[in-house]
Amino acid sequence: xxxxxxxxxxxxxxxxxxxxxxxxxxxxRDNGEQLEPEELRALNRKELFERNRKxxxxxxxxxGVTYRKVYETCLEQSKTGHxxxxxxxxxxxKSVSTIHHHVTNLVRDGYLAKxxxxxxxxxxxxxxxxxxxxxxxxxxxxxxxRIREETVRLQNEGVAFDPAExxxxxxxxxxxxxxxxxxxxxxxxxxxxxxxxxxxxxxQRKPKPEPEPxxxxxxEEPMSQGTTANGETAPExxxxxxxxxxxxxxxxxxxxxSALQRAAYQANDKVVYGFxxxxxxxxxxxxxxxxxxxxx
Numbered sequence: 001x002x003x004x005x006x007x008x009x010x011x012x013x014x015x016x017x018x019x020x021x022x023x024x025x026x027x028x029r030d031n032g033e034q035l036e037p038e039e040l041r042a043l044n045r046k047e048l049f050e051r052n053r054k055x056x057x058x059x060x061x062x063x064g065v066t067y068r069k070v071y072e073t074c075l076e077q078s079k080t081g082h083x084x085x086x087x088x089x090x091x092x093x094k095s096v097s098t099i100h101h102h103v104t105n106l107v108r109d110g111y112l113a114k115x116x117x118x119x120x121x122x123x124x125x126x127x128x129x130x131x132x133x134x135x136x137x138x139x140x141x142x143x144x145x146r147i148r149e150e151t152v153r154l155q156n157e158g159v160a161f162d163p164a165e166x167x168x169x170x171x172x173x174x175x176x177x178x179x180x181x182x183x184x185x186x187x188x189x190x191x192x193x194x195x196x197x198x199x200x201x202x203x204q205r206k207p208k209p210e211p212e213p214x215x216x217x218x219x220e221e222p223m224s225q226g227t228t229a230n231g232e233t234a235p236e237x238x239x240x241x242x243x244x245x246x247x248x249x250x251x252x253x254x255x256x257x258s259a260l261q262r263a264a265y266q267a268n269d270k271v272v273y274g275f276x277x278x279x280x281x282x283x284x285x286x287x288x289x290x291x292x293x294x295x296x
Contacts, residue, residue, distance in 0.1 A: 074122065147188070150174060
Protein backbone atom coordinates (compact mmCIF):
# COMPACT_ATOMS: atom_id res chain seq x y z
CA UNK A 1 0.00 0.00 0.00
CA UNK A 2 1.22 3.51 -0.81
CA UNK A 3 1.42 6.46 1.56
CA UNK A 4 1.43 10.05 0.33
CA UNK A 5 2.58 13.10 2.21
CA UNK A 6 1.24 16.62 1.82
CA UNK A 7 3.59 17.37 -1.09
CA UNK A 8 2.40 14.37 -3.05
CA UNK A 9 5.51 12.21 -2.50
CA UNK A 10 4.58 8.55 -2.44
CA UNK A 11 6.34 5.96 -0.27
CA UNK A 12 5.58 2.28 -0.87
CA UNK A 13 5.68 -0.52 1.69
CA UNK A 14 5.44 1.55 4.90
CA UNK A 15 2.05 0.20 5.96
CA UNK A 16 3.54 -3.16 6.91
CA UNK A 17 5.27 -1.48 9.90
CA UNK A 18 3.70 0.78 12.53
CA UNK A 19 5.26 4.05 13.67
CA UNK A 20 6.64 2.51 16.87
CA UNK A 21 8.14 -0.43 14.97
CA UNK A 22 9.91 1.92 12.55
CA UNK A 23 11.32 3.90 15.48
CA UNK A 24 12.63 0.69 17.02
CA UNK A 25 14.15 -0.32 13.68
CA UNK A 26 15.94 3.02 13.52
CA UNK A 27 17.40 2.45 17.00
CA UNK A 28 18.51 -1.06 16.04
CA ARG A 29 20.27 0.26 12.97
CA ASP A 30 21.98 3.05 14.93
CA ASN A 31 23.17 0.49 17.51
CA GLY A 32 24.89 -1.58 14.83
CA GLU A 33 22.27 -4.35 14.47
CA GLN A 34 21.88 -5.85 10.99
CA LEU A 35 18.30 -5.49 9.70
CA GLU A 36 16.40 -7.64 7.28
CA PRO A 37 16.15 -6.31 3.69
CA GLU A 38 12.41 -5.57 4.10
CA GLU A 39 13.00 -3.76 7.40
CA LEU A 40 15.84 -1.69 5.97
CA ARG A 41 13.79 -0.84 2.88
CA ALA A 42 10.81 0.28 4.98
CA LEU A 43 13.05 2.40 7.23
CA ASN A 44 14.73 4.11 4.27
CA ARG A 45 11.35 4.94 2.73
CA LYS A 46 10.09 6.23 6.07
CA GLU A 47 13.06 8.59 6.34
CA LEU A 48 12.54 9.70 2.75
CA PHE A 49 8.91 10.42 3.56
CA GLU A 50 9.88 12.46 6.63
CA ARG A 51 12.41 14.55 4.67
CA ASN A 52 9.80 15.46 2.04
CA ARG A 53 7.05 16.17 4.56
CA LYS A 54 6.25 19.70 5.68
CA UNK A 55 7.18 20.46 9.29
CA UNK A 56 4.29 19.94 11.69
CA UNK A 57 3.34 22.51 14.34
CA UNK A 58 4.82 22.16 17.79
CA UNK A 59 3.00 19.55 19.87
CA UNK A 60 0.70 20.71 22.61
CA UNK A 61 -0.09 19.23 26.00
CA UNK A 62 -3.36 17.51 25.00
CA UNK A 63 -1.79 14.06 25.51
CA GLY A 64 -0.92 14.86 29.11
CA VAL A 65 -4.39 16.30 29.70
CA THR A 66 -6.11 13.22 28.28
CA TYR A 67 -3.82 11.01 30.32
CA ARG A 68 -4.91 12.80 33.50
CA LYS A 69 -8.59 12.76 32.53
CA VAL A 70 -8.52 9.01 31.92
CA TYR A 71 -7.04 8.47 35.38
CA GLU A 72 -9.59 10.79 37.02
CA THR A 73 -12.42 8.98 35.22
CA CYS A 74 -11.08 5.62 36.43
CA LEU A 75 -10.90 7.02 39.93
CA GLU A 76 -14.50 8.23 39.73
CA GLN A 77 -15.88 5.01 38.21
CA SER A 78 -14.00 2.88 40.75
CA LYS A 79 -16.33 4.23 43.46
CA THR A 80 -19.30 2.40 41.93
CA GLY A 81 -17.58 -0.47 40.09
CA HIS A 82 -14.65 -1.35 37.86
CA UNK A 83 -13.98 0.93 34.86
CA UNK A 84 -13.47 -0.46 31.37
CA UNK A 85 -12.13 1.10 28.20
CA UNK A 86 -15.62 1.44 26.74
CA UNK A 87 -17.04 3.09 29.85
CA UNK A 88 -14.15 5.56 30.00
CA UNK A 89 -14.46 6.33 26.27
CA UNK A 90 -18.20 6.93 26.69
CA UNK A 91 -17.65 9.24 29.67
CA UNK A 92 -14.95 11.32 27.93
CA UNK A 93 -16.39 11.23 24.40
CA LYS A 94 -13.19 9.71 23.00
CA SER A 95 -12.63 6.73 20.76
CA VAL A 96 -11.92 3.34 22.32
CA SER A 97 -8.53 3.17 20.58
CA THR A 98 -7.48 6.49 22.14
CA ILE A 99 -8.57 5.34 25.60
CA HIS A 100 -6.82 2.01 25.09
CA HIS A 101 -3.56 3.87 24.45
CA HIS A 102 -3.77 5.86 27.67
CA VAL A 103 -5.04 2.93 29.73
CA THR A 104 -2.05 0.89 28.53
CA ASN A 105 0.26 3.68 29.67
CA LEU A 106 -1.48 3.83 33.05
CA VAL A 107 -0.99 0.07 33.46
CA ARG A 108 2.64 0.44 32.45
CA ASP A 109 3.18 3.25 34.95
CA GLY A 110 1.60 1.19 37.74
CA TYR A 111 -1.60 3.18 38.32
CA LEU A 112 -4.00 0.58 36.92
CA ALA A 113 -4.10 -3.21 36.76
CA LYS A 114 -6.38 -5.64 34.94
CA UNK A 115 -9.08 -7.30 36.96
CA UNK A 116 -8.20 -10.93 37.64
CA UNK A 117 -11.76 -12.10 36.91
CA UNK A 118 -12.95 -9.68 34.24
CA UNK A 119 -10.02 -8.98 31.97
CA UNK A 120 -11.73 -6.05 30.21
CA UNK A 121 -12.06 -4.12 33.46
CA UNK A 122 -9.40 -2.38 35.50
CA UNK A 123 -8.74 -1.64 39.14
CA UNK A 124 -6.65 1.04 40.83
CA UNK A 125 -3.37 -0.07 42.38
CA UNK A 126 -3.29 2.67 44.99
CA UNK A 127 -0.08 4.22 43.69
CA UNK A 128 0.00 8.02 44.19
CA UNK A 129 -0.73 9.74 40.91
CA UNK A 130 2.26 11.73 39.65
CA UNK A 131 1.96 12.27 35.89
CA UNK A 132 5.04 14.54 35.58
CA UNK A 133 7.13 13.38 32.67
CA UNK A 134 4.68 10.55 31.87
CA UNK A 135 2.94 12.12 28.90
CA UNK A 136 5.25 10.21 26.59
CA UNK A 137 5.75 6.48 26.66
CA UNK A 138 9.09 5.39 28.10
CA UNK A 139 10.91 2.14 28.46
CA UNK A 140 9.89 0.45 31.68
CA UNK A 141 12.88 -0.52 33.83
CA UNK A 142 11.06 -3.77 34.66
CA UNK A 143 11.12 -4.75 30.98
CA UNK A 144 14.90 -4.30 30.78
CA UNK A 145 15.37 -6.24 34.01
CA ARG A 146 13.27 -9.14 32.73
CA ILE A 147 15.10 -9.19 29.40
CA ARG A 148 18.43 -9.13 31.26
CA GLU A 149 17.30 -12.00 33.49
CA GLU A 150 16.13 -14.14 30.56
CA THR A 151 19.34 -13.41 28.65
CA VAL A 152 21.48 -14.61 31.54
CA ARG A 153 19.26 -17.66 31.88
CA LEU A 154 19.74 -18.58 28.22
CA GLN A 155 23.49 -18.19 28.60
CA ASN A 156 23.45 -20.47 31.64
CA GLU A 157 21.46 -23.02 29.62
CA GLY A 158 24.29 -23.09 27.06
CA VAL A 159 22.35 -21.48 24.20
CA ALA A 160 24.77 -19.86 21.75
CA PHE A 161 24.06 -16.18 21.27
CA ASP A 162 22.20 -15.36 18.08
CA PRO A 163 20.26 -12.04 18.06
CA ALA A 164 17.30 -13.42 16.12
CA GLU A 165 17.04 -16.64 18.19
CA UNK A 166 17.45 -14.84 21.52
CA UNK A 167 14.83 -12.25 20.53
CA UNK A 168 12.38 -15.01 19.56
CA UNK A 169 12.79 -16.91 22.84
CA UNK A 170 12.86 -13.89 25.15
CA UNK A 171 9.89 -12.19 23.44
CA UNK A 172 7.79 -15.26 24.18
CA UNK A 173 8.87 -15.30 27.82
CA UNK A 174 8.48 -11.59 28.68
CA UNK A 175 5.52 -10.85 26.39
CA UNK A 176 7.28 -8.18 24.32
CA UNK A 177 7.86 -7.90 20.59
CA UNK A 178 11.08 -9.18 19.06
CA UNK A 179 12.06 -5.65 18.03
CA UNK A 180 11.68 -4.41 21.61
CA UNK A 181 13.87 -7.23 22.88
CA UNK A 182 16.54 -6.60 20.24
CA UNK A 183 16.47 -2.89 21.05
CA UNK A 184 17.52 -3.73 24.63
CA UNK A 185 20.46 -5.81 23.44
CA UNK A 186 22.48 -2.59 22.98
CA UNK A 187 22.14 -1.84 26.72
CA UNK A 188 23.13 -5.40 27.60
CA UNK A 189 26.20 -5.08 25.37
CA UNK A 190 27.26 -1.94 27.22
CA UNK A 191 26.85 -3.82 30.50
CA UNK A 192 29.06 -6.62 29.20
CA UNK A 193 26.35 -9.30 29.35
CA UNK A 194 26.28 -9.78 25.58
CA UNK A 195 29.25 -9.82 23.19
CA UNK A 196 29.79 -6.74 21.01
CA UNK A 197 27.91 -6.54 17.73
CA UNK A 198 29.68 -7.90 14.68
CA UNK A 199 30.32 -5.65 11.73
CA UNK A 200 28.42 -7.12 8.74
CA UNK A 201 30.93 -5.56 6.33
CA UNK A 202 34.02 -6.86 8.06
CA UNK A 203 34.08 -10.05 5.98
CA GLN A 204 34.01 -7.99 2.76
CA ARG A 205 37.21 -6.14 3.54
CA LYS A 206 40.29 -7.46 1.79
CA PRO A 207 43.17 -8.20 4.14
CA LYS A 208 46.18 -6.04 3.67
CA PRO A 209 48.97 -7.94 1.92
CA GLU A 210 51.92 -8.54 4.16
CA PRO A 211 55.16 -7.06 2.87
CA GLU A 212 57.49 -9.66 1.47
CA PRO A 213 60.69 -10.02 3.46
CA UNK A 214 63.64 -8.60 1.66
CA UNK A 215 66.45 -11.10 1.02
CA UNK A 216 69.39 -10.58 3.28
CA UNK A 217 72.29 -9.00 1.53
CA UNK A 218 75.20 -11.35 1.11
CA UNK A 219 77.99 -9.49 2.77
CA GLU A 220 80.51 -12.19 2.10
CA GLU A 221 83.09 -11.14 -0.37
CA PRO A 222 83.36 -13.27 -3.48
CA MET A 223 86.14 -15.76 -3.53
CA SER A 224 89.13 -14.42 -5.37
CA GLN A 225 90.88 -16.44 -7.96
CA GLY A 226 93.79 -16.94 -5.67
CA THR A 227 91.71 -18.12 -2.67
CA THR A 228 90.41 -21.63 -2.15
CA ALA A 229 87.17 -22.67 -0.40
CA ASN A 230 89.08 -23.26 2.86
CA GLY A 231 90.42 -19.73 2.82
CA GLU A 232 93.91 -20.85 1.85
CA THR A 233 95.78 -19.10 -0.85
CA ALA A 234 96.14 -21.33 -3.87
CA PRO A 235 99.56 -21.37 -5.45
CA GLU A 236 99.68 -19.56 -8.70
CA UNK A 237 100.09 -21.77 -11.70
CA UNK A 238 103.00 -21.00 -13.82
CA UNK A 239 102.02 -20.22 -17.40
CA UNK A 240 104.80 -22.08 -19.11
CA UNK A 241 102.90 -22.59 -22.44
CA UNK A 242 100.34 -19.90 -23.30
CA UNK A 243 99.27 -21.74 -26.43
CA UNK A 244 98.30 -24.75 -24.32
CA UNK A 245 96.02 -22.47 -22.32
CA UNK A 246 94.42 -21.19 -25.52
CA UNK A 247 93.91 -24.77 -26.70
CA UNK A 248 92.22 -25.73 -23.47
CA UNK A 249 89.95 -22.65 -23.71
CA UNK A 250 88.99 -23.56 -27.26
CA UNK A 251 88.10 -27.07 -26.14
CA UNK A 252 85.88 -25.62 -23.43
CA UNK A 253 84.18 -23.32 -25.94
CA UNK A 254 83.68 -26.25 -28.29
CA UNK A 255 82.14 -28.37 -25.54
CA UNK A 256 79.80 -25.54 -24.56
CA UNK A 257 78.59 -25.03 -28.12
CA SER A 258 78.10 -28.78 -28.48
CA ALA A 259 75.97 -28.81 -25.36
CA LEU A 260 73.99 -25.84 -26.74
CA GLN A 261 73.43 -27.67 -30.00
CA ARG A 262 72.15 -30.82 -28.22
CA ALA A 263 69.79 -28.78 -26.01
CA ALA A 264 68.39 -26.91 -29.03
CA TYR A 265 67.87 -30.21 -30.84
CA GLN A 266 65.95 -31.68 -27.90
CA ALA A 267 63.86 -28.52 -27.55
CA ASN A 268 63.23 -28.45 -31.31
CA ASP A 269 64.56 -24.89 -31.43
CA LYS A 270 65.67 -24.55 -35.04
CA VAL A 271 67.08 -21.04 -34.69
CA VAL A 272 69.49 -21.84 -31.85
CA TYR A 273 70.36 -25.20 -33.40
CA GLY A 274 71.32 -23.53 -36.68
CA PHE A 275 73.35 -20.90 -34.87
CA UNK A 276 75.33 -23.54 -32.91
CA UNK A 277 75.88 -25.58 -36.08
CA UNK A 278 77.34 -22.57 -37.92
CA UNK A 279 79.74 -21.90 -35.05
CA UNK A 280 80.94 -25.49 -34.97
CA UNK A 281 81.29 -25.78 -38.75
CA UNK A 282 83.08 -22.46 -39.10
CA UNK A 283 86.49 -21.20 -38.11
CA UNK A 284 86.15 -22.56 -34.57
CA UNK A 285 86.76 -26.12 -35.79
CA UNK A 286 89.83 -25.08 -37.75
CA UNK A 287 91.39 -23.06 -34.91
CA UNK A 288 90.69 -25.82 -32.40
CA UNK A 289 92.20 -28.43 -34.69
CA UNK A 290 95.39 -26.37 -35.27
CA UNK A 291 96.00 -25.72 -31.55
CA UNK A 292 95.25 -29.34 -30.69
CA UNK A 293 97.93 -30.54 -33.14
CA UNK A 294 100.53 -28.19 -31.71
CA UNK A 295 99.97 -29.41 -28.14
CA UNK A 296 100.39 -33.06 -29.00
